[in-house]
Amino acid sequence: MNLPASAHLERLWTDLATKRQAALLLDYDGTLAPFQADPAQARPYPGIESLLNRIGGLPNDRLIIVSGRWLNDLRPLLKLSFEPEMWGCHGRERRLSGGQSSFVPLREAATAALAQADDWEDAVLALGGRMERKPGSVAFHWRELSSDRCQALRQELRQRFAMLTPADELIWHEFDGGVELRGSGADKGQVVRQVLAEMDACGDYCIAYLGDDYTDEDAFTALADRGAGILVRETWRNTAANTWLRPPQGVIAFLTRWLEIRTRQTGTQGVGTLGA
Secondary structure (H helix, E strand, O other): OOOOHHHHHHHHHHHHHHOOEEEEEEEOEOOOEOOOOOHHHOOOOOOHHHHHHHHHOOOOEEEEEEOOOOHHHHHHHOOOOOOOEEEEHHHOEEEOOOOOEEEOOOOHHHHHHHHHHHHHHHHHHHOOOEEEEEOOEEEEEOOOOOHHHHHHHHHHHHHHHHOOOOOOOEEEEEEOOEEEEEEOOOOHHHHHHHHHHHHHOOOOEEEEEEEOOHHHHHHHHHHHHHOEEEEEOOOOOOOOOOEEEOOOHHHHHHHHHHHHHHHHHHOOOOOOOOOO
16 A cells, blocks of 8 residues: 555554554664764663653563664664663564573685685775674775775775675675675664564554665565554655654654553553653
């Protein structure tokens, strides 16, 4: 069904008011927190953590953080009063709210290819870029560079990638401000499909996914018309999402509305006032 963006959002509010269960999947960088030159300084927008704490306390809702980051780097940034379910490394890493963890292993050839890419750091630094190592991938950042230097670094990486490995071992995936080389077999679309399968087993539910980057397109595509795929971005771009919000005000308003509707639907007491 091809509904206008406003209709998708109105359908979500209606479903939230009537469905017994709900799942809210949230990307981190660019969605819950602004981009920073130093990713270790990317703290959530003011007010976000308070809203997430209260949504996380709703009895029939799943709050799930989905990120391209390694969870060891992400978890210290999001200071919540509870442990949410989190997926890191584009779905390769999963940590449940109870603390149980799992990891999708890389194929041997992909591990060897990433080891080769690990040796590119000096060349990347010489061109002004930055390298980020993660389990299952390596990311190269050029967000702070001029357009000419971005292009030079991208071209250098493209040439090295072409000589690196068979195409099916590593995926070249550009994002806002860089490119990530990651082992095949995990993406944010798989996260959505897994959550949908788990929610299907429970029956009556609604679901939404909020994300900003090109890496979130796999999730939007997997969700399709089964829920609200929401692009979080200052400006519109072509996307498989069906709704668009600007950060941070649009995200805060969305989370506030979610909390209000689900609090009424579940009859939850003691979640506090919205100004708390």
